[in-house]
Amino acid sequence: MTNPLLAFWQRILQAERAPGARRPAQRVPSSPAPRESTIFLVLRRMRAPLIGIVVFYAVSVLGLVLIPGVDDAGRPWRMGFFHAFYFMSYTATTIGFGEIPHAFTDAQRMWVTFSIYLTVVGWAWAVGTLLSLLQDHGFRRAIALRRFAVRVRALREPFVLVAGYGQTGQRLVRSLDMLDRRATVLDIEQDRIDDLGLAPLVVDVPGLVADARVPGHLLIAGLANPRCTAAIALTNDDEVNLAIVMTAALLRPDVRVFARAVAPRIAQRMQAFGNPTVVDPFDRFGDYLRVAIHSPSSFRLIEWLSGAPGSRLPRLREVPRGRWIVSGHGRFGGHVVADLRAEGMEVTVIEPGTPAADDPSMIVGYGTEPEVLARADPATAVGFIAATDNDTANLSMIASARAANPGLFLIARENAPSNHALFRAIGLDFALIASRVVAHEVLAHMTSPLLYRFLESLPRRDDAWASALVARLVRECGERLPDMWRVRLDDAGAPALVDWLADGRSVPLGLLLGKRARGRSHLRIVPLMRVRGDDALLTPDDDADVAAGDEFLFAGRGEARLVFNAVLASETARDRVLLGVDRPSGWVWRRLSRAGSAAGDRA
Amino acid sequence: MNLEKVVFGFFILLAATLNFGFVIGDIDDPVHHNEFELFAAVVVNLIATVLKFGDRTQIGAIHLATSLVADLQLIAASIVWAYAAYAMPDGITPHAMASIVSLAGGALFANVVSVVLLVVETLSFHRR
Numbered sequence: 001m002t003n004p005l006l007a008f009w010q011r012i013l014q015a016e017r018a019p020g021a022r023r024p025a026q027r028v029p030s031s032p033a034p035r036e037s038t039i040f041l042v043l044r045r046m047r048a049p050l051i052g053i054v055v056f057y058a059v060s061v062l063g064l065v066l067i068p069g070v071d072d073a074g075r076p077w078r079m080g081f082f083h084a085f086y087f088m089s090y091t092a093t094t095i096g097f098g099e100i101p102h103a104f105t106d107a108q109r110m111w112v113t114f115s116i117y118l119t120v121v122g123w124a125w126a127v128g129t130l131l132s133l134l135q136d137h138g139f140r141r142a143i144a145l146r147r148f149a150v151r152v153r154a155l156r157e158p159f160v161l162v163a164g165y166g167q168t169g170q171r172l173v174r175s176l177d178m179l180d181r182r183a184t185v186l187d188i189e190q191d192r193i194d195d196l197g198l199a200p201l202v203v204d205v206p207g208l209v210a211d212a213r214v215p216g217h218l219l220i221a222g223l224a225n226p227r228c229t230a231a232i233a234l235t236n237d238d239e240v241n242l243a244i245v246m247t248a249a250l251l252r253p254d255v256r257v258f259a260r261a262v263a264p265r266i267a268q269r270m271q272a273f274g275n276p277t278v279v280d281p282f283d284r285f286g287d288y289l290r291v292a293i294h295s296p297s298s299f300r301l302i303e304w305l306s307g308a309p310g311s312r313l314p315r316l317r318e319v320p321r322g323r324w325i326v327s328g329h330g331r332f333g334g335h336v337v338a339d340l341r342a343e344g345m346e347v348t349v350i351e352p353g354t355p356a357a358d359d360p361s362m363i364v365g366y367g368t369e370p371e372v373l374a375r376a377d378p379a380t381a382v383g384f385i386a387a388t389d390n391d392t393a394n395l396s397m398i399a400s401a402r403a404a405n406p407g408l409f410l411i412a413r414e415n416a417p418s419n420h421a422l423f424r425a426i427g428l429d430f431a432l433i434a435s436r437v438v439a440h441e442v443l444a445h446m447t448s449p450l451l452y453r454f455l456e457s458l459p460r461r462d463d464a465w466a467s468a469l470v471a472r473l474v475r476e477c478g479e480r481l482p483d484m485w486r487v488r489l490d491d492a493g494a495p496a497l498v499d500w501l502a503d504g505r506s507v508p509l510g511l512l513l514g515k516r517a518r519g520r521s522h523l524r525i526v527p528l529m530r531v532r533g534d535d536a537l538l539t540p541d542d543d544a545d546v547a548a549g550d551e552f553l554f555a556g557r558g559e560a561r562l563v564f565n566a567v568l569a570s571e572t573a574r575d576r577v578l579l580g581v582d583r584p585s586g587w588v589w590r591r592l593s594r595a596g597s598a599a600g601d602r603a
Numbered sequence: 604m605n606l607e608k609v610v611f612g613f614f615i616l617l618a619a620t621l622n623f624g625f626v627i628g629d630i631d632d633p634v635h636h637n638e639f640e641l642f643a644a645v646v647v648n649l650i651a652t653v654l655k656f657g658d659r660t661q662i663g664a665i666h667l668a669t670s671l672v673a674d675l676q677l678i679a680a681s682i683v684w685a686y687a688a689y690a691m692p693d694g695i696t697p698h699a700m701a702s703i704v705s706l707a708g709g710a711l712f713a714n715v716v717s718v719v720l721l722v723v724e725t726l727s728f729h730r731r
Contacts, residue, residue: 044657051653065639081642082685261654 006236038143049126056122057084060088060115067111071102079108081215083416089110092119092308124338144208151222160446161222163212163244164235167417167435170199170249170259171308172192172232175443177201184222186212188235213243221419223252223499230446233259234438238266249273258442261600262331279441282332282432286339288437289411291459293319293343298458304470304481305555306444308457309529313470313479317429320409321345322382327397329353329368332432338389348376367397374403383409387432391419398426423444448551450486454529457538462488470527473555476524481513482555489550494568501548507578510542523564525556614651615721618673619714626711631697632705634730638684641707645677648710651717662724676710702718 040446053462064084079087083101090097091112091330104112133139159182162169171184173196178182185207189195196207207234210217212235222228231252233244241259248257250273257276261267267278293297293380296318303314322345326337340347350367365372367386378384384401394412411430414423423431444452458466473482487493489501501507509530514522514545530537530544531551538542564575575581621644627636652670655663682705687699 040657040659047653050652050656054646054649058642064644065642080685080688081638083690418615426644428640 006056011272036379038131038146041139041142042130046126046129047123049129052125053119053122053195056115056118057085057092058109060092060118061085063110063111063115064088065107066443067105069102069105069108076593077102086358088115088119091116092123094120104148113494136434138291141209144388145220148206148208150218152184152222152225155182155225155227157184158227158229159222160232161172161186161218161228162232162234163187163218163221164233164240164260165207165233166236167197167433168194168430168438169232169236170437171474172234172442173205173440174199174201175308175439177203177205179443179447181447184208186210186221188212204279211475213240215247218247219251223248223255228255228400229254230258232442232446233257237259238263242266245270245273245276249276257444258445259307260438277442279438281432281437282335284437284441285332285432285434286335289336290321290339290343291369292317292430293321294459295461295463295466297463297470298461301466301470302455302458305451305484306440307481308440308443309481311481313481320382323348323380324383324385324403325350325376325378325381326385326387327351327376328386328388328413329362330389332389333385336385336387336411348381350376351424366393366401368393368465370400373397373400378404378408381405381408383411386410387414388413389415391415395419395426398401398428448484448486448553450451450529450551451484453531453536454538454553455537461538473526476526477555477557483561484553484555485504485561487552487554489546489548489552489568496571496574498545498548499567499571500574507545507546508542509540509546511578512546513542513564514567523556524560525554525564527552530557531552611654612721614647614654615714615717618644618647618651618670619718622673622677622707622711622714626704626708628704631701633697633700634693636700636704641681641684641703643678644707644710645681646675647676648673661717662720666717667722669713669720673710673713673717676706676713680704680706680710719724 029421034414045427050308060087061081061084064079064087065081067079069077069079085463087100092115112295118407138472146322160176162173163186165173165185165187169187169192173183173185180202182203183205185193185196185205187196187207187209188211190209193207193209198206199205208221210216210219210221212233218231223231229249231244235241235242238261241261245257245259248255253274257274259276260281261270261272261278261280262280262282264280267280270276270278288299288302291302295412296316300314300316304311306312323350324340324345325335326340328335329349333349333351337347347361349362350365350372352366363372363375365386367373368378379402384398386397386401388394388397391414394414398410398412402410408410408429411432412423412426413432413434414420417433417435421431444462476482489498491498497507509527510522513527527540527544528538529552530540531553532549533548554561554564563573624641624645643715652667652674655670656666658664658666658727665708683703683706684695684700687695687703691699
């Protein structure tokens, strides 16, 4: 029997050693969160009405004590402080028990009439001040900031800071949540942070409405917490993203930084601060398009493996070669045109802006107008790309291009997520959703640097290889994206296996995955990559040897991963798989069996 | 001259002097301790406490703490007085009076600390 506890610890230890969980190398800057608690803020604003209430009560009570009264028998009687305070307490709070202990004289009644109005005014003043304070915008912001700071400080797990909760941020936070990773969110718009509170996430993500350009806000949002492992700048403003990269690099050089940048100028400036991962969605999409032209299967593999957890295998699409029409020569169109031309395609550009004089293939005009589109001659083209930043224009161009030539390969830029249903309905071959490209890229980078390395080396492989790998992954793990995880063969990552390898034995990978054990089905795990030193071996086969210190990237279902972890961590499971023998797992039985075999040797 | 500082110092000193006036005399002799003076001490102490709300400095925090202590002790003294006068069969005995005055004496100590703080604060404030 495998000791389940051993496998459990193995998983925990491994989780702690996850690449994201690096200890900060330097002192973590302290958060500038307001030290004053909100209760004192309230008290300071309530000073005047509180003094008012104290004075009004004191005057009323003193008056009642000083004014002479009579008891039931008509003898002179004076109220004590205790009774006066009791009477004022129930009168001022409008409870009103009546005239206690004796009926009042007319002089007392006059005074009580006066004191009732006095104390009611006092209470109204205090309650009014309190309510206006609670509705005060600045005060509510102070409370929200404080609550947020407390929640971020209380995070006891590694987390990432997401600045900008637009489309990209939303996708990323959702995926992180699915991967059971913690995040904190900053955004400048109240509506988006409200959305965050309503988002169907497993774990509540703390969010704050604040300007991410202010270093103090970034500190509160996580940079001041040593468990912050990454800062991700996803706002739609390159300058803001640059400011975030700058702050993170200067205040916390140990956290990893990801940033979205569309302008190459800004991207260069970002590179000056540490080593941030800068993602340009348009450039990246152009790169993908080139991969898709070269090798449709590689593209399919990249698309699948960098997708959200559990996503389905996308369909295979062949990008045709021939003349392309690109409508819109902006940030996206420019990249795509350059990439298509680099692949040796002829490209006709439709653009209403000023044409470059030396470009005869440029047609000046709006692609939405029939005569302009007709001049581009869609009938003889193979593909059409609607690349403007207007969804309605893109949709109408796609519709008229398809009417002119039903065989066109159609690509459109999708700008607003609310139009997603329309783009789906019109039936595109590819849609560029900038937010999705960035989210996938950051996610792949962050959750698994090894996977990212694997994906990066894919375009250099041929199509047949990629196609075979897709088939193998589907055979072993099904059509939903499998778990992908990293294993380092060292004392912490695979104690039992390292012991075995230290004895001078070598193990072929196939045996480790249970392929030769008698009478057992093998583990449904596909090894994607082996990294030894600087060498990376893609999809090592069953005969590839395994040595201590190797790093592996595996893909497989969660159940297979559990079993495999046990093989790495527990000697019993290891021996069962590698030798096909069941060794006793308890200390006593191990001693007994060792003594028995020693006695047998002597005999 | 700052009116706010005058009011602040006035209430702190008045709280201490009223408290002192109430405590002085034989500890168990009701004749030496005036209930109006205790009432005034409670009220002025409460006002002094509220005036100290919201000062963010360290010395402000100690100020507030001393006032809260004084309030607590004086209110406890008032409750003992009310209980002895109305709920006990014998009324205010020398024993009850001694309890009341010793509680108020504790408050006096807190008030003295408050005054010392005020003086220290004033001395450390350099005139420019």
